Amino acid sequence: MPTFTRDTHIFRDEDMLRDDYQPESIMARESELSAYKTALQPVINGAQPRNVFLYGKTGVGKTAVSRYLLEQLQQDSAQYDDVSLSVFWLNCTNLSSSYQVAVNLVNTLRPAEDQISTTGYPQQRVFDLLYEELDAVGGTVLIVLDEIDHIGTDDEILYEIPRARSNGYLTATKPGVIGISNDFGFRDNLSPKVKDTLCEEEIHFSPYNAPELEAILDRRAEGALFDDATESGVLALCAAMAAQDTGSARQALDLLYQAGELARAASHDKITKDDVHEARNKLERSQIEHGMRELTRHGHLSLLAVLQLALESGGPFRVRDIYPQYCTISEQSDIDPLVRRRMHDHLADLAMLGILDRRSRNEGRSGGQYYEYEFAVGLDLVANVVSDFEGLTLPRRVVELIQSME
Ligand SMILES: Nc1ncnc2c1ncn2[C@@H]1O[C@H](COP(=O)(O)OP(=O)(O)OP(=O)(O)O)[C@@H](O)[C@H]1O
Incomplete structure (x- = not known):
């Protein structure tokens, strides 16, 4: 045997x-597909492509729908002799500036033996190299920038590429940018000129x-x-x-x-x-x-603070409730607590990691906005993981609370 x-x-x-399997058909996204198709229609007509911005939470089909539709577009455009379409994908995770995105695009467009260094050029020089490469491709070039929010506020390139032809940097190529993001704040914080250019067509993917x-x-x-x-x-x-x-x-x-x-x-x-x-x-x-492995020491302390509160009285909790608890736990561990705003950043990280849920609330008519946090995962699971987590000493009160759960 x-x-x-x-x-x-x-x-x-x-x-x-x-996750990387590309489905042959897309289910349950008719209206998004239809809006996306309309936005891409100029390509098949040989016209200047529109820029498209897709946003929605993680796992809701932004990438799968883009791959599916761009594949169809490439197949269908092959029958028109006057349309030559090239599509380039760049994942922007770890690329936190326009400069880094531009360098990576140049290298995506160049052959492996002719790559440029990721540092050392003036920004304008890298943009010029990018225009050269783009113009050498010719026809319609669609650049898909996935996880585009990693670029943060250094977003010049999102304005530069779409405008490169009208600004006279490109003659043979018609460029279009498709930006994909799951960070809602990113879109709102774009500079107005970038927003006008990049978000020409916006498509929201709901859960x-x-x-x-x-x-x-x-x-x-x-x-x-x-x-x-x-x-x-x-x-x-x-x-x-x-x-x-x-x-x-x-x-x-x-x-x-x-x-x-x-x-x-x-x-x-x-x-x-x-x-x-x-x-x-x-x-x-x-x-x-x-x-837990992603978190720093203060991330762990913030987590323990919310855990203690949750074991004592459920939740959700405001930062003003969590912060004193965090300070107490830090002091018990002989660590200087961070200021409240910095600890709040750790709570936001915990929410991003899917460990906490974060909801914004308004304080009556006259009051401001505040956040509430509670666990997004089972308390017993959290208790279990933190108890076994190497290098983490639990405060005595947390140990007692966990024992009383059993
Ligand atoms: N409408 C759909 N029909 C078929 N499969 C889908 C659909 N939506 C999502 N999927 C599948 O679900 C998984 C996650 O989708 P996808 O990667 O497209 O999400 P996303 O919105 O791009 O997420 P992220 O923002 O994390 O990149 C993939 O395996 C994808 O094939």
Whole structure:
């Protein structure tokens, strides 16, 4: 008997449940597809492309829809001799300035043996090199900048590329920029001239509801799983859990994939609802562990402050409640507490990592805006992870509260 044999139950093609799998069809995004298609129509007419800005929370299909539609556009434009379309993708994670984006674009456009150094040029020189490369491509060039918000406020390039032709830097190429972001604040903070240029067409992707997620899962499961690989209601449960939490298709697919792995590991021939519940716990646990590893010491102390408050009295909590608790815990650990605003940054990080939920509230008619925080994941899971987390000493009160939960 060999040690490894091919799966004959559960997964027919598990790669189809992975995040980088590009679906052949897009479900539940008719109005977004239609708006996107309208925005791209000038390309097929050989006209100057419009700039498009897509925004929406993580996992709601911005990248999948873009890949799908741009692929179609490339195929359909091939039949027109007077349209020559090139599409370039750049993921802007870790690129925090226009300069860095420009250098990376130059290198995307150049062959591997002719790359430029990422430092040392004056900004205008890099822009000139970029225009040279863009003009050498010719025709219509669409540049997709994914995770564009990483560029922050140094956003000159988002104005420069779309305007390069009208400003006389390009003659052979018609450029268009497609920006993708899941940071709502980024769009609001763009300088007015960039906003006018980049956000010529804006398409908002809202979170999916449960029936939409179920349709996405259904289609994906057709290829990814063997027939009858799920107990009845399993896809609906994954969809409902993800809809209630984030509305993200990624989360729904991850739940199904993880549940399938649990069923496979137990040599079951069907994924059950219990597998889905266990999968959720496992995913949440690894999300918290991952978050904890990302955090600095003060991030951990801020987390412990919210944990203590939550174990004592539920929540949600305002920063004015959390801060004194954080100061007490810091002092007990012989660490100088940060000022309130800096500690608040750590709470915002915890929210970004999906460990806390953050809601903005208004204080009556005359009052200002404030934030409330509570755990986005199960308290028992957080307690469990922090108890096992290496190098973290829990305050005595937190230990007592955790013990009293058991
Ligand atoms: N409407 C859809 N139809 C089919 N699959 C989808 C749909 N929306 C999302 N997906 C799938 O869900 C996963 C996440 O989607 P995608 O990467 O497009 O999200 P995103 O909005 O770009 O997220 P992020 O902002 O984190 O990059 C991918 O595997 C994608 O194929």
